[in-house]
Amino acid sequence: MKVLAAMSGGVDSAVAAARAVDAGHDVTGVHLALSKNPQSFRSGARGCCSREDSHDARRAADVLGIPFYVWDLSDRFAADVVDDFVAEYAAGRTPNPCLRCNEKIKFSAVLDRGIALGYDAVCTGHYARLVRTDDAIELHRAADAEKDQSYVLGVLTPDQLKRSYFPLGTSVKAEVRAEAARRGLAVADKPDSHDICFIPDGDTAGFLERRLGERPGAIVDESGTRLGEHAGSHRFTIGQRRGLKLGDPAGDGKPRYVLDISPVTNTVTVGPRESLEVGEIVGIRPSRLGWSGERRRAEVQVRAHGAALPAEVIMDDDGCRAVLDQPATGIAPGQALVIYDGSRVIASATIDRATTDTMTAVPGPA
Missing domain, CATH: 2.40.30.10 (Translation factors)
Structure with a gap:
């Protein structure tokens, strides 16, 4: 089987590609350039898609002895993931950009291009299991409950799953790192990436404000009484407790939580936990x-x-x-x-x- 291995530059995708090679597949590594102006280096566990990540992916491919390419999907990523992220927050919703990236980039844009080039499947380092039967393919939770990523893959279609390959689904993370070390992969001890890859400094509110502008509005209680002012409704999500900056405590002394975000009136409604x-x-x-x-x-x-x-x-x-x-x-x-x-x-x-x-x-x- 001809397999296109998406290699992010991390340990999981490197070991997934290695296992695809061990399984006898004809494997080609590809790194996705998703940023127009990538940073040179990662900041610890924050972000991904830096030039450092690209180099790490190439070095892993060299160790495995497989062809390696970099695909520039930055325009598609900006339109389908970043712009969607901003628009969702502007509408008072809380998007999951990793889920959208899987849906629109890794298993749509990459898979479509791979099929056009004659590949049979896309291999990734996701922690999830695929169970193939005579007439169907099933997506299951990974063996490692702490690393399970079936949730962010739940948007894939049956046809996309049929052309997917998740070699890490039956492993735990400690095993994957140990295997990377045995194979001589330099990424064996590289920290996992966290937070949102296109916001490497972790300042989501600042990122959104630079795109949406300052949008101050009222913070009110369930009766509509004005309690304070916010700097932008995009700074909040349902269930949030911190960052409300309300001077006066609630009458019962209990914490307040974000109950509702109205983009039409630019109002954030807060109240007790039980109202959530x-x-x-x-x-x-x-x-x-x-x-x-x-x-x-x-x-x-x-x-x-x-x-x-x-x-x-x-x-x-x-x-x-x-x-x-x-x-x-x-x-x-x-x-x-x-x-x-x-x-x-x-x-x-x-x-x-x-x-x-x-x-x-x-x-x-x-």
Whole structure:
């Protein structure tokens, strides 16, 4: 099989490419240049896609003895990931840029170009498992629960999964680093990248303000009483506690949390933690990965490393609703709602809203 190995310059993608070579595949390494003006070096574990990362990827490919290329996808990344990120915050939502990058770049732009060049699959260092059957392919959680990335892959289509290859799905991170050291890969001890790759200094609010401008507005309580002023609603997300900078404490002395963000009025509503509790999550733009019914018991995950929440889920072509067994907090519109049957991802949607109201849950076949 001809395999295109996406090599970020980190330890995971390097070992994934090595395992593809060991499996007898015809492997070519490719590093994605996603920034128009990349930094020369990474700042510890912050960011990625620097010139240092490109050099690390090339050195790993040299050790493995495979061809290596750099593909400039900076225009596509800027349009599909960065601009989307800014637009979502401007609309009062909280996007997940890693999920969007997987959907639009790694498994769309790269896969499409790879197929056009005669490759059969794209190999990455994601921690997730693929189970292939006679008539389907299943996406499952990784063996390493702490590193599991099935959530950010839940937006992929069945056709994309059929041409995906995740060699690290059955491994834990310590094993991967030890293997990299044994293979003589210089990235064996390189820190994992964290935060948002295109905001290497970690200042998300500053990044957004440079693109959206200063947009001061009111911070109000649930009754609409003005409590203070914010420097821009893009600085907040649902469930946030820190950074409100309200001089007067709440009447009961308890902390306040962000309950709602209204881009129309540029208002941030705050209140007690119990007001964050929701019982139903409504999703739009649904996508199925093996679930063909309309109603079933399942578990839903609402953030990349969040807990799986038992729920009853109803889905059709227009959207889905998840009625939670127990109330949850901090559900942010714009994030993904990924639906699991045990370890298997069976569907996903984009969170549109969450409410305290719940529909009457009618038991249905699994």
